[in-house]
Amino acid sequence: MKKGAWVYLPYGYDPSKKYDILYLLHGGGVTEDWWFKTFPDTVTILDKILTFLYPAV
Numbered sequence: 061m062k063k064g065a066w067v068y069l070p071y072g073y074d075p076s077k078k079y080d081i082l083y084l085l086h087g088g089g090v091t092e093d094w095w096f097k098t099f100p101d102t103v104t105i106l107d108k109i110l111t112f113l114y115p116a117v
Contacts, residue, residue: 064092068103070110 070079084095095102 066092066096068106071107 073079088094099105
């Protein structure tokens with residue numbers, strides 16, 4: 061079985077740091093890019109959420 065996925069890296073991502081993980085599942089029979097096609101502001105929203113939760117990142 062082959063599955064696709066998108067990996068979101070926050071602005072200022074540093075590969076030497078450890079980060080929490082959030083799995084965002086669409087819950088239906090659609091493709092991995094569904095969130096980004098259906099809600100074009102997904103990345104902006106994620107940036108704002110992470111800035112609020114982790115202001116020092």
